[in-house]
């Protein structure tokens with residue numbers, strides 16, 4: 001109740017005092033790829049914990065389907081579901097343009113131009129420029145614009161080198177960098193290699209990630225940027241354990257000449273070469289751990305239907321299962337599964353003048369991050385699928401109240417009112433109708449003992 005009242009009160013004060021969404025606000029958006037939400041509870045991460053204590057934490061972020069890297073990084077910076085921003089997988093094929101997209105062939109603006117990411121909107125506004133240390137899409141001329149400062153993607157550039165670059169850009173005053181991104185490949189790479197349940201190896205990589213956060217913090221403090229900069233640390237998706245015993249082997253069900261596999265596992269995108277219904281019927285009977293959808297049957301909740309880059313048949317493996325044609329399994333962890341699964345969810349932590357301190361919230365959607373970032377930077381958002389009010393409780397300049405707190409306040413107020421009413425009624429009865437004094441009459445033969 002105390003923290004709730006503090007939050008309420010500080011919200012009202014901050015709301016009336018100033019707006020965080022002003023033109024001088026600056027924001028650094030950081031992603032550690034594949035950082036599953038519950039790693040925060042399983043492992044000791046002192047630098048990240050210190051960051052959270054000084055700011056806010058969203059324990060689980062519901063990400064977009066499919067829960068893959070490129071699609072979700074683009075969702076975070078556009079606030080759009082994948083069907084709307086057009087990066088619908090890490091591997092794509094466009095039938096009309098006859099073009100292919102992969103993680104190693106991603107620099108054609110054609111794939112990215114269906115949306116306008118926040119770094120482009122920020123630069124168009126003209127109050128400052130954007131900088132990027134390797135966020136997917138930042139080295140591509142999207143809508144004819146790259147961030148003014150960016151690095152060509154190269155996984156062999158160390159985290160320290162990326163940080164040195166981004167803090168140097170943030171530290172320069174001409175031009176002012178007011179929006180920046182930073183991306184790191186871990187703990188995703190180790191999650192795939194060892195599987196998320198290999199606590200010994202995952203502990204090592206998460207300690208490394210935590211030291212990276214310490215390194216970033218120290219750099220920002222040394223340059224005097226720590227107190228004025230808003231920082232969001234989040235991720236694109238989680239990780240599930242895979243096993244060589246959980247394989248869905250397509251070759252057992254259908255000949256390879258019947259279809260082209262555009263994207264593989266755990267969500268496979270199938271382009272039929274034969275009659276679509278024939279291919280669909282063979283796949284439908286293939287495996288109990290495989291859901292098979294015609295494009296028009298894909299569940300509404302996935303928001304994954306209305307884009308021509310989504311192939312005519314989509315296969316979705318159950319958690320932990322891997323779709324193969326006939327290959328052996330090369331990894332012990334994977335992601336991409338149903339976005340309702342907690343194992344697919346990342347977290348979000350944030351600190352800085354725009355955020356509350358010491359506040360924790362159970363969930364938001366990752367499409368909500370975009371309108372929140374636009375608010376912090378004072379930008380007018382592009383059309384998006386997010387809900388700004390879902391993030392209000394995180395922000396220092398917003399008045400917010402969530403449902404459990406509202407119920408608590410109503411019950412509390414009711415109890416206080418009831419108690420007060422009882423006290424008033426009782427005291428009134430005593431004052432208003434005093435009993436007239438009368439001498440106690442004892443009967444001479446009343447000699448019964450008082451206590452029997």
Ligand SMILES: [Zn+2]
Pocket residue numbers: 034069188189192335
């Ligand atoms: Zn991955």
